Amino acid sequence: xxxxxxxxxxxxxxxxxxxxxxxxxxxxxxxxxxxxxxxxxxxxxxxxxxxxxxxxxxxxxxxxxxxxxxxxxxxxxxxxxxxxxxxxxxxxxxxxxxxxxxxxxxxxxxxxxxxxxxxxxxxxxxxxxxxxxxxxxxxxxxxxxxxxxxxxxxxxxxxxxxxxxxxxxxxxxxxxxxxxxxxxxxxxxxxxxxxxxxxxxxxxxxxxxxxxxxxxxxxxxxxxxxxxxxxxxxxxxxxxxxxxxxxxxxxxxxxxxxxxxxxxxxxxxxxxxxxxxxxx
Amino acid sequence: xxxxxxxxxxxxxxxxxxxxxxxxxxxxxxxxxxxxxxxxxxxxxxxxxxxxxxxxxxxxxxxxxxxxxxxxxxxxxxxxxxxxxxxxxxxxxxxxxxxxxxxxxxxxxxxxxxxxxxxxxxxxxxxxxxxxxxxxxxxxxxxxxxxxxxxxxxxxxxxxxxxxxxxxxxxxxxxxxxxxxxxxxxxxxxxxxxxxxxxxxxxxxxxxxxxxxxxxxxxxxxxxxxxxxxxxxxxxxxxxxxxxxxxxxxxxxxxxxxxxxxxxxxxxxxxxxxxxxxxx
Numbered sequence: 001x002x003x004x005x006x007x008x009x010x011x012x013x014x015x016x017x018x019x020x021x022x023x024x025x026x027x028x029x030x031x032x033x034x035x036x037x038x039x040x041x042x043x044x045x046x047x048x049x050x051x052x053x054x055x056x057x058x059x060x061x062x063x064x065x066x067x068x069x070x071x072x073x074x075x076x077x078x079x080x081x082x083x084x085x086x087x088x089x090x091x092x093x094x095x096x097x098x099x100x101x102x103x104x105x106x107x108x109x110x111x112x113x114x115x116x117x118x119x120x121x122x123x124x125x126x127x128x129x130x131x132x133x134x135x136x137x138x139x140x141x142x143x144x145x146x147x148x149x150x151x152x153x154x155x156x157x158x159x160x161x162x163x164x165x166x167x168x169x170x171x172x173x174x175x176x177x178x179x180x181x182x183x184x185x186x187x188x189x190x191x192x193x194x195x196x197x198x199x200x201x202x203x204x205x206x207x208x209x210x211x212x213x214x215x216x217x218x219x220x221x222x223x224x225x226x227x228x229x230x231x232x233x234x235x236x237x238x239x240x241x242x243x244x245x246x247x248x249x250x251x252x253x254x255x256x257x258x259x260x261x262x263x264x265x266x267x268x269x270x271x272x273x274x275x276x277x278x279x280x
Numbered sequence: 281x282x283x284x285x286x287x288x289x290x291x292x293x294x295x296x297x298x299x300x301x302x303x304x305x306x307x308x309x310x311x312x313x314x315x316x317x318x319x320x321x322x323x324x325x326x327x328x329x330x331x332x333x334x335x336x337x338x339x340x341x342x343x344x345x346x347x348x349x350x351x352x353x354x355x356x357x358x359x360x361x362x363x364x365x366x367x368x369x370x371x372x373x374x375x376x377x378x379x380x381x382x383x384x385x386x387x388x389x390x391x392x393x394x395x396x397x398x399x400x401x402x403x404x405x406x407x408x409x410x411x412x413x414x415x416x417x418x419x420x421x422x423x424x425x426x427x428x429x430x431x432x433x434x435x436x437x438x439x440x441x442x443x444x445x446x447x448x449x450x451x452x453x454x455x456x457x458x459x460x461x462x463x464x465x466x467x468x469x470x471x472x473x474x475x476x477x478x479x480x481x482x483x484x485x486x487x488x489x490x491x492x493x494x495x496x497x498x499x500x501x502x503x504x505x506x507x508x509x510x511x512x513x514x515x516x517x518x519x520x521x522x523x524x525x526x527x528x529x530x531x532x533x534x535x536x537x538x539x540x541x542x543x544x545x546x547x548x549x550x551x552x553x554x555x556x557x558x559x560x
Contacts, residue, residue: 047338048328053441058327058532158438161333169452252338278558 014039016070021049023194024081030221047251052126108216109138125192294319296350301329303474304361310501327531332406388496389418405472
């Protein structure tokens with residue numbers, strides 16, 4: 001638990017960001033946009049992805065290894081850029097760490113609780129995130145007069161990874177998943193998996209204009225900025241030329257990751273390295 | 281490499297069967313049908329599945345751990361019931377082991393080379409299996425006058441795992457993947473991933489009656505029987521009542537695995553246990 005020794009953290013230290021694979025890049029992209037002076041160490045667990053169909057114990061074990069890896073870079077804070085890992089592992093990681101750590105669920109839950117007018121919020125996410133009921137927990141801590149409807153959408157991740165961001169098949173699958181949320185008249189929908197912002201327009205078209213889509217990637221970057229300000233560790237200076245501002249590590253398939261990452265992040269990812277994560 | 285000390289293997293020892301997760305159950309099912317006296321230790325790597333999008337190095341590392349786990353049961357032979365692991369890891373596993381090991385690719389390749397009349401064979405499989413070109417290698421060793429057309433079908437595995445075995449979406453995706461194989465007039469199609477027999481009827485309907493579908497699960501069980509006979513280690517007696525004939529282990533989610541396994545194997549899977557595979 002971080003508390004007292006927060007003063008020891010350096011402003012120019014990097015931020016650690018991790019995900020089961022590539023979805024967390026939507027969070028990294030928002031951090032790059034909103035706090036462009038920050039250095040980022042990104043880790044994607046491509047050897048063991050996806051997390052969304054796996055158990056709490058397994059996902060927590062994987063997350064602990066990744067945190068140990070990120071700590072070798074003396075990161076000043078860690079962002080769990082994966083809804084499944086945030087749902088399953090955040091509490092336990094928080095206990096072990098002496099630097100701040102944030103997940104993507106709380107920021108998304110907060111925004112949803114604020115923007116709903118009719119008190120009916122939908123959450124679409126992986127099987128694991130929905131099963132954990134963590135969005136429900138956080139939203140109801142903030143607003144008791146809200147009903148939350150969760151819907152697992154297991155095919156969205158493979159469809160996104162196959163590149164079918166705009167496709168009749170994705171439309172058809174999305175229609176099946178979303179119909180019940182339309183029928184119960186939600187006015188707010190949380191995109192509760194970091195892959196989903198990539199099919200935001202499909203989801204938005206099917207849900208209609210009257211439904212507000214909440215993107216936890218955006219909200220997380222905003223909350224991260226506030227947190228860094230609060231502890232006075234926001235990096236005020238642009239990293240020097242030649243400093244490796246954004247570093248990417250994966251547990252498998254660095255070249256493939258780089259190609260996909262470059263289609264999401266337009267900053268130009270120069271390199272990604274493969275490391276053996278189960279040795280941490 | 282097994283050779284001389286084969287006489288040390290016991291007839292009533294179990295057979296080890298492994299896969300990245302659940303697909304290998306189609307192979308286990310064929311073994312149960314064709315050589316019903318054999319005991320089976322099945323391992324599904326559900327914590328790290330799928331393998332089909334991952335690298336040779338990663339899949340080989342995972343496979344070695346699994347083989348070490350299976351060896352703790354004094355198995356008399358090992359079946360790599362996963363096309364990706366057969367493509368990437370079989371050669372290396374063979375070098376290390378002193379018991380026989382077979383994969384699913386060679387048996388499927390052999391049958392395809394025999395049944396084709398026009399010399400045009402299609403292979404559908406994961407990205408990894410297609411990229412490895414192992415079906416091409418084995419088929420052309422047997423028959424040089426054959427042309428092989430490989431097509432990676434990455435969405436088939438998630439569609440099968442989502443239970444959409446008979447569904448318009450699976451039809452549409454299958455049509456996209458298979459059109460080019462129809463256009464080039466193949467007469468034989470290998471179902472080169474252990475999940476695919478579960479959508480065999482969809483694939484068969486789209487390809488038409490003139491195309492022979494080869495199911496490596498069936499061919500592998502047949503080859504396994506021949507191998508056991510050849511080394512005189514076929515189990516001649518039905519295991520005693522009370523002996524645990526079929527044992528299932530996974531690296532994650534034993535209950536979920538059990539439910540899925542029971543929908544594939546009608547023998548009634550009584551239990552599945554979760555073990556920590558990265559400790560092997």
